[in-house]
Amino acid sequence: MTATLGLPGSKSMTARALVLSALAGGPSTIRRPLRARDTTLMAAGLRALGVAVDTTADEVWTVEPGPLRGPARVDVGLAGTIMRFAPPVAALADGTVTFDGDPHARNRPLRPIVEALRALGADIDASPTGGLPLVIRGTGLVTGGEAVIDASGSSQFVSGLLLSAPRFAKGLVLRHEGPPVPSAPHLRMTTHMLRAAGASVDESVPDVWTVEPGGLRGRSWDIEPDLSGAAPFFAAAMVTGGAVTLAGWPRDSWQPVGLLTELLTALGAEVSQDDAGLTVRGTGALHGIRADLSEVSELTPVVAALAALADGPSELRGVAHIRGHETDRIAALATELGKVGAGVVEHPDGLEITPGPLRAATLETYADHRMAHAAAVLGLAVEGIRLTDVACTSKTLPEFPELWADLVTGS
Numbered sequence: 001m002t003a004t005l006g007l008p009g010s011k012s013m014t015a016r017a018l019v020l021s022a023l024a025g026g027p028s029t030i031r032r033p034l035r036a037r038d039t040t041l042m043a044a045g046l047r048a049l050g051v052a053v054d055t056t057a058d059e060v061w062t063v064e065p066g067p068l069r070g071p072a073r074v075d076v077g078l079a080g081t082i083m084r085f086a087p088p089v090a091a092l093a094d095g096t097v098t099f100d101g102d103p104h105a106r107n108r109p110l111r112p113i114v115e116a117l118r119a120l121g122a123d124i125d126a127s128p129t130g131g132l133p134l135v136i137r138g139t140g141l142v143t144g145g146e147a148v149i150d151a152s153g154s155s156q157f158v159s160g161l162l163l164s165a166p167r168f169a170k171g172l173v174l175r176h177e178g179p180p181v182p183s184a185p186h187l188r189m190t191t192h193m194l195r196a197a198g199a200s201v202d203e204s205v206p207d208v209w210t211v212e213p214g215g216l217r218g219r220s221w222d223i224e225p226d227l228s229g230a231a232p233f234f235a236a237a238m239v240t241g242g243a244v245t246l247a248g249w250p251r252d253s254w255q256p257v258g259l260l261t262e263l264l265t266a267l268g269a270e271v272s273q274d275d276a277g278l279t280v281r282g283t284g285a286l287h288g289i290r291a292d293l294s295e296v297s298e299l300t301p302v303v304a305a306l307a308a309l310a311d312g313p314s315e316l317r318g319v320a321h322i323r324g325h326e327t328d329r330i331a332a333l334a335t336e337l338g339k340v341g342a343g344v345v346e347h348p349d350g351l352e353i354t355p356g357p358l359r360a361a362t363l364e365t366y367a368d369h370r371m372a373h374a375a376a377v378l379g380l381a382v383e384g385i386r387l388t389d390v391a392c393t394s395k396t397l398p399e400f401p402e403l404w405a406d407l408v409t410g411s
C-alpha cells in the first residue's frame with residue numbers, strides 16, 4: 001500500500017477559528033475548514049447566537065460577527081469542543097441560550113467550566129450532575145477576573161474559557177488546581193490562535209493563564225490537515241508495511257507532529273517530511289511500547305489497535321480522562337480488544353495490552369469515531385473484523401469509509 005492523502009482540515013483548529021471569528025470585531029475567512037458533524041454543529045450554534053457563518057463553499061467559510069443574542073438553542077451533538085467552547089460565548093449573549101446534545105453528551109464532564117463561568121459572573125442552570133442540558137441566561141456581559149478550575153478532566157475547560165476571555169470585562173486570570181491538565185498541545189493551539197487574533201495572553205506561569213480584555217481582530221485562518229484524523233491511515237501503512245503521505249502538511253504546525261512522530265517511531269514506523277508532505281512508512285516491524293499518552297490522548301484507540309498487533313506487550317498510561325471522551329475509551333478498548341483475543345489489563349488511567357492470536361469479531365463502536373478507526377486498523381490484519389456502525393466517523397471525517405476503502409483496495 002502506497003498512498004498520498006489529502007485530508008480535510010483539523011477539527012480543533014476549525015472549532016477555534018469559528019469561535020474566535022465569531023467574537024472578533026470584523027469579518028473573517030476560514031480556508032480549508034473541516035466539514036464534519038462537530039464543526040457544522042459549531043457553525044450552527046454560533047449562527048443561532050446571531051453570527052453570520054456561511055459554510056456553503058467547501059474551500060472557504062466566512063464569518064461576519066453580529067451582536068450575540070438569545071433566545072437560542074445549541075445542539076452540541078457529541079462534540080467536546082462545542083459543549084466547552086460555546087457556553088462562554090453564550091454567556092456573552094443578551095438572552096437565554098440552552099445547550100443539549102446526543103444522549104452520551106449528557107455524561108461528558110462539564111461541571112468545572114460551568115462553575116468557573118458562574119464565578120466569573122454568568123447565570124447558568126445545569127443538570128444535577130453539573131452537565132448538559134444547560135440554560136445560560138446571558139445579560140450581554142461577563143465580568144471575568146480571577147477563577148480557579150480543576151481541568152484534569154479535559155484541557156477543553158481551559159481552552160473554552162480562554163477563547164472568550166478577551167471579551168470578558170476584566171479579562172481572565174485562570175488557575176488550574178488538581179492533577180495535571182491533559183492534552184497540552186491543544187492548550188498551546190488555543191494560546192497561539194488567540195494571539196494570532198490579536199489577544200494578549202500570558203502562560204509563563206505553569207497552570208496559570210492570563211488574558212487581557214480587548215478586541216479580537218477578524219482575519220484569514222488557514223486550517224492545517226487534521227493530524228489525528230490521519231492517524232488511522234498512518235497506522236494502515238504500519239500494519240501493511242506500506243507508506244502513507246499526508247499531503248499539504250505545513251513546515252510549521254500548530255498540531256503535535258513531533259509527539260506523533262516519536263510515538264509512531266517507537267511503534268516501528270519511519271516518519272519523514274518533505275515537500276510532498278508528512279510520510280509514515282511501515283518497516284514490517286510493530287513494537288510494543290510503554291507510553292504516557294496524556295499529551296496525545298485522542299490517539300489512544302488507534303495506538304491501542306497497533307499495540308494489539310505488535311511483537312510484544314504494551315502499556316499505555318496517563319489517560320484517565322479519556323473515560324470522559326465520546327465513550328469511556330479505556331473500558332471500550334478493554335472490551336473490544338478482549339473480543340479479538342488480545343490480553344488486556346484495565347487500569348484507572350490506561351491499559352496493558354498483550355498481543356495474542358487474534359480472531360474474527362464484531363466490534364462495537366459506541367458512537368465513537370476513534371473506536372471505529374481502531375476497528376478498521378485491526379481489520380487490516382485480522383480476517384472477519386466487523387464494525388457495528390461506521391457512520392459515527394462523520395463526527396470528524398465523513399469521508400472515512402470511502403477514503404479507507406480506496407486505501408485498502410489501492411484505488
Ligand SMILES: O=C(O)C1=C[C@@H](OP(=O)(O)O)[C@@H](O)[C@H](O)C1
Nearest residue numbers: 012154155156182183186297298
Ligand atoms: O481542544 C481540542 O480541540 C481538543 C482537546 C482534547 O480534549 P481533552 O483534553 O478532553 O482530551 C482532545 O482530546 C480533543 O479531541 C480535542
Ligand SMILES: C=C(OP(=O)(O)O)C(=O)O
Nearest residue numbers: 078079080081298325370
Ligand atoms: C476527544 C475527542 O473529541 P471531543 O472534541 O468531542 O472531546 C476526539 O475527537 O477524540
